[in-house]
Amino acid sequence: MAKDLGNNSYQIYTPTMKGEHENEFKLESDLRRALIQNELFVEFQPRVDVITNEIVSAEALVRWEHPEGGRIPPGLFIPLAEQSGLVSDIGEWVLNHVCEQLKTWIKDGSHLVVPISVNLSAQTFMRRNWERTLCSLLDQNQIPPHLIEFEITESTIIKNEEIMSEALAYLHEKGIKVALDDFGTGFSSLSYLKKFEIDTLKIDKSFIQGIQNKKDIAIIRCIIQLAKELNIRVVGEGIETEEHLTMLKELECDEIQGFYLSKPVKHEQFRELLRKRVL
Ligand code: C2E
Ligand code: MG
Ligand code: MG
């Protein structure tokens, strides 16, 4: 097949590329093992109310400690898990883990519990009745629905409009919140904001990071105004500096999340932060 593509295409089969494929394949089978053998864990990154500075919720982010390779970032293994069909299992594993965590926290003292958001990937929505499966996970663990929010990217919603519209209505009815993640990066029409039950918009960090640029500020301002008009909560992601924070305060963003406030941390550390309450 390489020959049909002409001379340049021989590059496709260079030893490095072959190596890469093999690596991917190995990572994939390693990931299967990781799911069973407890190599995955979850970190929590606080979301803070801009006005009160209080931690109002946190995002659960999956981590993989590979026995030989060390920490592998989700930006690398989530796409791989998507290709291999493992990502929905990972999603369920994360949700289960978050439920267990919430259960322990509730037992310890309910004033130290905040809602947790869990990222869901496009593949999850291809599973029949995924929303019911996830809801029953909450039921089994006796987790009140207001303590869970699902983060979904806008491109995912657009790809599966029919299924998503029904599923999101179901979640809304159950009292589970839904956030649109990485908002502003997907090429999409805004009309779905009125069609779907969305509770939160998370402004993608690329806009925040470009905040010296007038165009980025204009986009952020627009998203915030839009969210307010539609009665949707708006979160700025990727707050790394005082300057980012000041700007988002001025623009009246509701909540912020980012390294400037706290990196994603393990559950014990997150509880410590919650004890202080204010960041
Ligand atoms: P995301 O859902 O948009 O998560 C936010 C990412 O931004 C996290 O990266 C977080 O560590 C990072 N971040 C937070 N604050 C800052 C900041 O101030 N500056 C910068 N530069 N980055 C910041 P992380 O943990 O590496 O995750 C990357 C992506 O992997 C996530 O993006 C999400 O799409 C995916 N992911 C993570 N956990 C899960 C999961 O449990 N399930 C699924 N399906 N995807 C996940
Ligand atoms: Mg997210
Ligand atoms: Mg994302």
Ligand code: MG
């Ligand atoms: Mg995001």
